[in-house]
Amino acid sequence: MRTSSREQVQEEEGLLPDEEIAAQVRDLLYRNMISGQRGGFNYHYTKPSPGTYPYQYFWDTCFHAFILLAMDEADMAKKHMRSLFQMQRPDGFVGHMSYWKRLWPARITDIFQLRPKDALRVYKPHMSALVQPPLAAQAVLRIYQHAPDQDFLNEMLPRLKAYYNWLLRNRDFEGEGLLSIISPYESGLDWKASFDPVLKYDKGLAGLQLFWKVLQVDAHNFFHNYNLPAIYRSNKFIVKDAAFNTIYVQNLEALAQLCALAGDSESAGYYQAQAEKTGRSILKYMYDEADAAFYDLAGHNYRKLKVRTGTIFFPVVLRQVPQEVSRRVLQRHLQQRDGFHVPYPIPSLAVDEPAFNPDESLYIWRGPTWVMFNWFMHGYLLDAGYTREAEELLLSIKRLITKSGFREYYDPFTGEGHGAHDFTWSGLVLDIIRRQQKKDRSS
Template structure:
């Protein structure tokens, strides 16, 4: 198995190889492509992951430039899209084209954003940079932008006022083709194929034809989903916003903390299923549960308002005893006994393979709660995967074979995992 230093060297090489810094149409942009050929644009939560990696290397200056680039095209109302098209302007896929507002299609010749969002993990990324750099000027620069962004989310995606954000496309969760959306898409064939592609395409076409008018989209109720992972990240980042406000001496901190607690309570009230000990995604105006056990059923256990007993039940039943998730290389993106489970490479991702981001997300919580051995096992799994198959988009959870994009940066989260594990063992 590769040593920690060898892994860090490999991550650094991939990051720098995929990094781009230029000026175009009056914008200075600096970002890292998740994978040069497959994912050449600046993506929202990918950028935040890159910030965590750069911070792990002590590259705070570069991390700041990534965040500035991410917010360079922020709209006056606060919106930031899930993709920034900088150097390569034409979308790579028809689905990308449909993720633009109709009027933005006419602007393809110059930098523009998509009309969709992604998991809003950026407040935690900014907080990480500030804690490492203690750069008050950067905090002062970014905080107003962040406040506008999170207020846009609350005003435009919390349709019911319950503190839960809705996504309007499967691509907004960051987990394309996630199997829990199948019932809503009326796809009942288990293993994905061309029919699922067209059903997802219809969702984006529906949004495009409505001009991405969010109220009209909500009223149509075609695809309104409250994703457990996205809303967990939202709650965490509202709390991070409260911390940032406190550090900046800004009076809005308590308001963001109140929002975080409301979101946490709504997640517990609406998503948790006591019988199954699972946090399910929800759909529609009535918050109906999408009863498919994806790798995100664990995510809300990290939230402070979730009772310890609930956390214990979820972890012991599914993650620690690995009911449906027992594989040599955890954590699979879908329980192995679900009809849609496919561990191999496919266009239809997030339906079985292991992604490093799940291990990264859960490791931090396990360390915080004293599950050091379990956290170490998640880290060792990632180390073995990279040693065997390199920096790939995702991996077969049984064999460790790498699939999808090559030189994929997400696997670089292993450097943050290594640092966290060491800090946990040192008691810092």
């Protein structure tokens, strides 16, 4: 589809013009933005949704940086990333939630996501004890590429190195380069159906029993005082998530680039080598040739969790994955749409999986379409020459936003919006638009 025909489709279908989408995204982010000072810290972040998600979340903040850069707001993106690392521990750890102004957890599950001593620290800012997909290096690199600032790079680089070193020391339990998550919430894809076998949940559609099983995982970690060696030995929930580890590789490579920009060639080589190691392990352990899919892994023995979630695509973006493998995965599941053939792609779970549920539910990521999936895949598809597929993903998002606004997730068949309102992740459409415009200009 050429640019002119894409614009023709937009006009014929009455989709919002790019300029109107950009204006709405800007309004959305600024309405959800919050800043202040508390406990000796200066914080500045964007709430993913005003009521549902009031805290500063790790990978949400990185998403917001990408969106802000698409709005040409580099200084605001820097404020967000500085705030994210304000409470970084001396060992490099950064939690997946930072509690700034509102200090009480919003849900019962949040309580068990704190270290026991932090559960009582509701009188001052604190962090959760969990992590989230480590997008921070890519966000900082994008900021630097957008508006080179050596002072900002020199400020953030030691923090980034400490953070990724913490992940390497504490979550690569077997030394194979693959990071493990210890809670479903660490994947960023809460209630992901591929975790059901680990949780010993075999009922397909989610229900209250699944809720309690997930709660028990976080309670188990809490009562182990988040002692990672003990949690690993217990093997209650040790999962190597395909998306998490793909993002880890991408960010190790981004960190290597940042080190090179700072003149630290030794560190650049080290992080690039770590990226290569993890990428090779993803191919070795996660790829299933018969299914042409990348699966999450469970436990100490790397058992493949053969559930076709939307993340079976993610590793195709990696340089360590041969082009032939990437081609097979995309042909099988994206082009032939094996289980992923819906009017509004990409669904978070294949439609023929027993757990598939496209409706609004507490148990998210089990069927509905999220803008994040399309955002993640769009860039790779453009670069790899899948022009038509990339444009289809962009048009799908524009249709969703035109029809239902900026929602947390959408019904993949009807496009109806579900979950949180005024949800900022859907603003990633602006980054996709800018990426598509750049490609159009160069072609």
